[in-house]
Amino acid sequence: MSKKAKKRVLLIIVFINILAVISIYTDFYGMGSRNIITVGAFTGSYWDVQNGNSYKILDRAIEKFNEKYPDVRVEYKSGITKGNYSSWLYERLLEGNAPDVFFVFDEDFNPLSELGAMKDLSRIMERDKDFDKDKFYSTAFSCGSYKDKQYALPYESAVNLMFVNKSILSGAGISMPSSDWTWEDFYSICRSITRDNNNDGINDTFGVCNYTWEDAMVSNGVELFGSDGSIVNLSSEGSAEALAFIERLNKLNDGYTVTSNDFDLGSTAFQPLMFSQYRAYKPYPLRVKKFSSFEWDCVTMPKGPRGENTSYMDTLLMAMNNDTHNEKYAWELMKILTCDEEIQSLIFEYSEGASPLRNVTDSPEIINMLEKEESIKSSLLDYAMENATVTPSFSDYASAVRMIDSAVNEILSGDSNISMSLIKKQRDINNYIHNSP
Amino acid sequence: MAVENKKVITEKSLPEFAMILMKNMSFMVVLFIAFLMCMSTYGIIGEGSAKDFLSQLPHIQGAPWKTPVLAFLGLCTLMLLINIEKRDTKTVVYCCIAELLMAGWLTYIVNFSYTGLILLIFADYMRYIRTTRYTYFMLATAFIIYIIANSDILDSSLGLVPLSSYISYYNTYVRWLISGAISLCASLNSLLFIVYMIFIMHRQTVENRHMQDMNKQLNDLNKQLKAANIQLEENAGKIANLTKVEERNRLAREIHDTLGHVLTGVVTGIDACNELITVAPDVAKKQLENIANAARQGMTDVRRSVKALRPDVLETLPFAEALEKMINEMVLSTRVHISYENSADIGNLSEDEEDVIYRIIQESITNSMRHGRATEINISITGENGNIIINISDNGIGCKKIKNGFGLSHMKERLDMLGGSLGVDGSEGFKVRAVLPLRLK
Numbered sequence: 001m002s003k004k005a006k007k008r009v010l011l012i013i014v015f016i017n018i019l020a021v022i023s024i025y026t027d028f029y030g031m032g033s034r035n036i037i038t039v040g041a042f043t044g045s046y047w048d049v050q051n052g053n054s055y056k057i058l059d060r061a062i063e064k065f066n067e068k069y070p071d072v073r074v075e076y077k078s079g080i081t082k083g084n085y086s087s088w089l090y091e092r093l094l095e096g097n098a099p100d101v102f103f104v105f106d107e108d109f110n111p112l113s114e115l116g117a118m119k120d121l122s123r124i125m126e127r128d129k130d131f132d133k134d135k136f137y138s139t140a141f142s143c144g145s146y147k148d149k150q151y152a153l154p155y156e157s158a159v160n161l162m163f164v165n166k167s168i169l170s171g172a173g174i175s176m177p178s179s180d181w182t183w184e185d186f187y188s189i190c191r192s193i194t195r196d197n198n199n200d201g202i203n204d205t206f207g208v209c210n211y212t213w214e215d216a217m218v219s220n221g222v223e224l225f226g227s228d229g230s231i232v233n234l235s236s237e238g239s240a241e242a243l244a245f246i247e248r249l250n251k252l253n254d255g256y257t258v259t260s261n262d263f264d265l266g267s268t269a270f271q272p273l274m275f276s277q278y279r280a281y282k283p284y285p286l287r288v289k290k291f292s293s294f295e296w297d298c299v300t301m302p303k304g305p306r307g308e309n310t311s312y313m314d315t316l317l318m319a320m321n322n323d324t325h326n327e328k329y330a331w332e333l334m335k336i337l338t339c340d341e342e343i344q345s346l347i348f349e350y351s352e353g354a355s356p357l358r359n360v361t362d363s364p365e366i367i368n369m370l371e372k373e374e375s376i377k378s379s380l381l382d383y384a385m386e387n388a389t390v391t392p393s394f395s396d397y398a399s400a401v402r403m404i405d406s407a408v409n410e411i412l413s414g415d416s417n418i419s420m421s422l423i424k425k426q427r428d429i430n431n432y433i434h435n436s437p
Numbered sequence: 438m439a440v441e442n443k444k445v446i447t448e449k450s451l452p453e454f455a456m457i458l459m460k461n462m463s464f465m466v467v468l469f470i471a472f473l474m475c476m477s478t479y480g481i482i483g484e485g486s487a488k489d490f491l492s493q494l495p496h497i498q499g500a501p502w503k504t505p506v507l508a509f510l511g512l513c514t515l516m517l518l519i520n521i522e523k524r525d526t527k528t529v530v531y532c533c534i535a536e537l538l539m540a541g542w543l544t545y546i547v548n549f550s551y552t553g554l555i556l557l558i559f560a561d562y563m564r565y566i567r568t569t570r571y572t573y574f575m576l577a578t579a580f581i582i583y584i585i586a587n588s589d590i591l592d593s594s595l596g597l598v599p600l601s602s603y604i605s606y607y608n609t610y611v612r613w614l615i616s617g618a619i620s621l622c623a624s625l626n627s628l629l630f631i632v633y634m635i636f637i638m639h640r641q642t643v644e645n646r647h648m649q650d651m652n653k654q655l656n657d658l659n660k661q662l663k664a665a666n667i668q669l670e671e672n673a674g675k676i677a678n679l680t681k682v683e684e685r686n687r688l689a690r691e692i693h694d695t696l697g698h699v700l701t702g703v704v705t706g707i708d709a710c711n712e713l714i715t716v717a718p719d720v721a722k723k724q725l726e727n728i729a730n731a732a733r734q735g736m737t738d739v740r741r742s743v744k745a746l747r748p749d750v751l752e753t754l755p756f757a758e759a760l761e762k763m764i765n766e767m768v769l770s771t772r773v774h775i776s777y778e779n780s781a782d783i784g785n786l787s788e789d790e791e792d793v794i795y796r797i798i799q800e801s802i803t804n805s806m807r808h809g810r811a812t813e814i815n816i817s818i819t820g821e822n823g824n825i826i827i828n829i830s831d832n833g834i835g836c837k838k839i840k841n842g843f844g845l846s847h848m849k850e851r852l853d854m855l856g857g858s859l860g861v862d863g864s865e866g867f868k869v870r871a872v873l874p875l876r877l878k
Contacts, residue, residue, distance in 0.1 A: 021507055025507060086488065093491065094491055115495075
C-alpha cells in the first residue's frame with residue numbers, strides 16, 4: 001500500500017472512531033427508545049403508613065396518559081419499598097439508567113439538585129401554555145425549586161399540625177384553641193393541664209411533647225439560613241424568644257421528659273404531628289389500635305409574637321431525569337400526575353397526604369369528605385397549606401440542622417444567657433460550615 | 438509488541454524509543470484508570486453504598502461502562518493521530534489541534550487522574566519544530582499546562598471526582614497498590630519526557646551547529662568565487678587590450694610591410710620620374726608603368742591584409758550558413774534560446790557588408806547574455822526598399838541608460854562607414870535595430 005493510501009485509511013479510522021465516541025458520549029443509541037417512558041416509583045405510602053394502594057394512583061395516571069398517547073408505553077418497576085427507594089434511585093443514577101420520571105423524597109431533593117440529576121423544568125413550564133404554576137400552593141411548588149431553578153413538581157404534601165387530646169382539654173374545661181392561637185394561649189393551656197391528678201407528688205398530665213425549637217422558630221418568623229447555606233439568624237431576637245419559650249415549656253414538667261408515648265397513653269394534651277399521620281390514624285381500625293382511650297383533633301401550630309401560625313411542609317416531589325430522551329412524554333406524564341385534578345383528588349382516597357393543588361384540597365367534595373370521615377375542620381388544611389414554610393435549599397441542610405440541634409440542646413441544658421450563647425454558637429457553626437470542604 | 442520493540446531498539450534512536458515507551462505506557466495507564474473507574478462504580482452499586490458515593494460527586498457521571506469504551510476509542514484515535522506521517526505544515530497544524538483536543542478530553546474523562554497524555558502530545562509536537570526558540574516556547578507551554586492539569590485548580594471548577602473516591606471501594610492494600618502503580622507510571626512518564634526533550638534539544642543544537650558551519654563554508658566559498666570572478670574580468674580586459682595592441686601592431690606591420698613598402702617605392706619612383714620626365718620621357722613612362730604595377734601589387738596586398746582580419750567562417754562558408762553556424766554554436770554553448778529568421782536575400786553581399794551584419798549579430802547576442810542576462814533572443818533579418826534591416830530583441834533586464842561601452846560604438850562605426858544606421862532601446866529587454874543600405878555589386 002502506498003504511503004498516501006495508508007494515510008487515507010488512517011484518517012478514515014480516526015474519523016470513524018470520533019463518530020463512535022460522539023455517539024456513545026451523547027447517548028445517540030438511546031434515542032431509539034422514544035416510545036417507552038420509565039417511572040421510578042415505590043410501594044407503600046410516603047408517609048410511613050402501610051396501605052395496599054401503592055400503585056393505584058400511578059396506574060390510573062398511566063391509563064389516562066395512554067388515552068392521550070396510546071403508542072407510548074409507560075413502565076415502572078414495582079416492589080421497591082419506600083425504605084429502599086432512595087438508594088435504588090441513587091444506584092440507577094450512578095449506573096446511568098435512571099428512569100425518565102421519578103419520585104423524589106424531600107430529603108433527597110437538595111442533594112439530587114446539586115448533582116444535576118434532575119432536569120431544570122423552568123424552560124418547559126414557560127413553553128407549555130396549559131401549565132399554570134399558580135394552581136399549586138406556593139409553598140408546595142417552591143419545595144421543588146433549588147437555587148432559583150425549578151427541578152421538580154409537588155405530588156403530595158403534608159404539613160405539621162398540632163394534635164390535640166380533646167378529652168384532656170374538655171376534662172379541664174378548656175375549649176379547643178382557634179386556628180390563630182398564640183404561644184401565650186398555648187402556654188397557659190399547658191400550664192393549667194400540667195398537674196398531679198392523683199396527688200402522688202408526680203405530675204400525670206402534661207402539656208406538650210416533641211415541640212421542638214424548629215417548630216418554635218418557624219412560628220416566630222425566624223429564617224435561619226441565608227441562600228448560601230450560612231446560618232444568619234440564629235442569634236436574632238426571634239430565635240432567642242423561641243428558645244426562651246421552649247425553656248419555659250420544659251420548666252413546666254419539673255425535669256420530666258415527655259415522650260410521644262405519653263401522648264399515645266392519653267396523658268399529654270398536645271403533640272405536633274404530620275397531617276398524614278393524623279389521616280392515617282383517624283379512621284377506624286388504626287385509631288382503635290393506637291389512640292383508643294381519648295378523643296382527638298388537630299389545629300394549626302401556635303404563633304409566636306413575631307410570626308404566623310406557620311409550620312414545616314413535607315412534600316413528595318416528581319422530577320424528570322436530566323438525561324431523558326423523551327422530554328415531551330415525560331413532561332406530559334408528570335403533568336398528569338401532578339396537575340390533573342382527577343388524579344390529584346385520588347390522593348385523598350388512596351394516600352394520607354394532601355394534594356398540593358389548591359383546587360383539589362380546597363374543593364367542596366374533599367372538604368366534605370375530610371369533615372365527614374376525619375372531622376377535620378373545613379378551612380384548617382387549606383389554611384395550613386397556604387401558610388406553610390419550606391426547608392431551605394442547600395445541600396448540607398440536614399447536617400446544619402443537626403449541628404444547630406446539638407447547640408440548642410447544649411444552651412437549654414446550661415444556665416448561661418440564651419442570646420449570648422446563640423451569638424457564639426452561630427459563629428462556631430458558620431466557621432465549621434465554611435471551612436468544611 | 439515485544440518483538441517490535443526489540444527491533445525498534447536496534448533500529449531507532451533513543452528519543453524515538455522514549456516516545457514509543459511513553460505512548461504504550463500512557464495508553465495502558467489511561468485504559469487501566471478508565472476500567473478502574475467503571476469496575477469500582479459497579480462494585481459500589483453492588484455494595485449498596487451508591488448514595489454515600491454519589492454524595493461525594495459534584496455531579497452525576499454517565500453510565501460507568503462508557504468510560505472504558507470511550508477511553509479505548511479515544512486512545513486509539515490519539516495514537517493513530519500521533520502516528521500519521523505529517524509532511525506539510527497544514528497536516529501538522531490540523532493533527533496537532535486534533536491531538537490536543539483528544540488528549541484533553543481523554544484526560545477529562547479520567548478526571549485528570551493521569552495527565553501524562555499532555556506530555557506525550559507535546560513530545561510529538563517537538564518532532565515538527567525545528568527552530569530552537571519555538572522549542573523553548575513549546576516546552577514552557579507544555580509545562581504550564583501540565584502543572585495546571587496536575588494542580589487542584591481544575592478539580593473544583595470542572596467538578597472532577599478524584600480517583601481516590603473511586604478506589605476507596607477497595608481495601609487498603611489494593612488501594613495502596615493501585616495509587617502507587619499510577620503515580621509510578623506518571624513519574625516515569627515525566628522522566629521519559631525530560632529524557633526525550635534533552636535528546637531532541639541536543640540533536641537540534643548539533644544540527645544547528647552543523648548548519649552554521651555549512652553556512653560559513655558557503656560564505657567563504659562565495660567570497661573566493663567573487664574574487665576569482667573579478668580577477669577573471671580583469672584578465673579578460675587585459676586580454677582584450679593585448680589583442681587590440683597585437684592587432685594594431687600587426688596592422689602597423691602590415692601597413693609598414695606592404696603599403697609603406699609600396700608607397701616608398703611609389704614616392705621614390707615618382708621622384709625619379711620627375712627628374713626623368715624632361716630628360717628621358719620614355720624612360721619616365723616606363724618607370725611610371727612600373728610604379729603603377731607596384732601600386733597595384735600594394736593594393737592586392739592591402740586586400741589580402743584586410744581579408745586576414747575577417748572571421749574564418751566567412752572565408753570558408755557561404756554567408757547565410759556562416760550566420761546559422763555562429764548562432765547554433767551560441768545556442769549549444771550557452772543554453773540560451775535563440776530564434777532566427779531571415780527573409781532577405783543575403784547571398785550576394787559584399788564582404789564588408791557581410792562582416793558588418795555578422796559582427797552586429799555576434800555582438801548583440803553577446804551583449805544580451807552578458808549584460809541583459811536574457812534567456813530568449815529573437816533575431817530577424819528582412820529586406821526592405823534596398824535596405825537590409827536587422828532586428829535583435831531579448832527578454833533580459835534591459836538597460837535604462839544606454840552606455841556606449843557594449844560594443845555599440847563599434848557597430849555604429851562599422852554601419853556609418855557603409856552609410857547605415859543603428860537604433861537601440863533598453864526599456865523592455867534590449868532591442869537593436871540596424872539598417873544597412875545595399876550597394877549593388
